[in-house]
Amino acid sequence: MLIKNFKNKLAVDTSSTVKEIDLLTRFHVVNFDLLIVPSHSDDSGIYICGSKTGEFFYAYELDIQSTTDARLIFGDKEENPLPEYNTNEFLAYTSFREWSPCDRCGVRGEQRKFGLCYVSSQYINPRYQIKGDDVSCGSDAVPKRFKPLIANRTAEIFIRSCKVPCYSNETLGGKVSNVVNDLATYLQGKFSFLPRRKLPTQNHIYALGDRVTLTCPGSKPEHAVAWDKDNERLYRSEYLIGTRKYMNRFIDHGNNLNIKFIEFTDKGLFTCWLNGKPVASFKLDVTKQPPRRRDLRDAETLFATRIIGFGFIFFIVLFVLIHIIKCWCYHCRCCPPKLDPQSEV
Structure with missing residues (x-):
């Protein structure tokens, strides 16, 4: 895949198909760096940087492994990552990043780390062996005969519990502050009437059935x-997207809190923690949609009228057909004749 810049247009040449994508939507060039926000798995490919005069300097292969079908691993449930897939020709494994910081302090929190699929083999194309013999599973350097063997191996997300103090100061005063803050956090969780530390709070009012997405201020995926x-x-472990089939309230992989259809039970104060500290609150209120008069030109009215009309015509046609068949049966004597009770005497 070859990408060139033509006056704020991005021409993507894939064999015989050429399509133009507006750079202002997701592709941005900042200080000669190409930024893709947000990125999709379809953005995987080879990116070549060069000059307007046709000189090419370097090529980058981008492999974006989707998190929508990622395998979730919960350490509290004693689940383990996928084992290595080792053959005589190649080795497929999951390479995990470092654990994230604990997302809460003073109470039980969670940590997570992402794992991507990699392949190590002596048959890797030498053009891609810049940093060793290991390449990602979606790379074009992986021979085609290996692709079906690793097709079902996806990215992995490992989650485990953690607990850290709210302050890391090692002095005596810091240790006393740790105990006091941990005790205050514990009591606030047990007794709701105790005062809480004031946080910046946003008030939002939604109509019943709206879709809601809350993003923690200053956070990144x-x-x-x-x-x-x-x-x-x-x-x-309970609210991450993908843990259950149907989830009205869930946390996506970008750390956003989503509510598909907001209900009256969703009223309340939502608080987000960033790197172990509470940073903001969102107060949600749910109201009913005000009633409004339907117009004959509304899409819902036209749809309902069309359905009712088709249903009426269908039953009329069915009624006529039944009578035609009944009359045809009577005149052709195909139906058994009714016996007169007096003729039997």
Whole structure:
């Protein structure tokens, strides 16, 4: 895949298909660096940087492994990562990053780390062996005969519990502050009437059935973010997207809190933690949508009228067909004749 810049347009040449994508949507060039926000798995490919005069300097192969079908691993449930897939020709394994910081302090929190699929083999294309014999599973350097063997090996997300103090000061005063803050956090979780530390709070009013997405201020997908609703901890082991089939309230892989259809039970104060500290609160209120008169030109009215009309025509046609068949049966004597009770005497 060859990418060139033509006056704020991005021409992507893939064999015989050429399509133009506006750079202002997701592709940005900042200080000669190419930024893709947000990135999709379809953005995987080879990116070549060069000059307007046609000189090419370097090529980058980008392999974006999707998190939508990632395998979730919970350490509290004694689950383990996928084992290595080792053959005589190649080795497929999961390379994990470092653990994120604990997303809460003073109470039980969670840590996570991402793992991506890699392949090590002597048959890797030498053009891609800049940093050794290991390449990602989606790389074009992996021979085609290896692709079916690792097709079901996806990215992995490892989550485990953690608990850290709210302050890391090692002095005597710092240790006393740790005990006091931990005790205050514990009591606040047990008794809701105790005063809490004031946080910047945003008030939001939604209509019943709206979709809601809350983003923690200043957070990025790679940060450690946690969510609470009033006194309830929304742990990823229960609320991470993909843990259950149907989830009305869930946390996505970008650390956003999502509510598909907001209900009256979703009223309350939602608090987000960033790298172990509470930073902001969101007060949600839910109201009913005000009633409004339907117009004959509304899409819903036209749809309902069309359905009712088709249903009426269908039953009329069915009624006529039944009578035609009944009359045809009677005149052709195909139906058994009714016996007169007096003729039997």
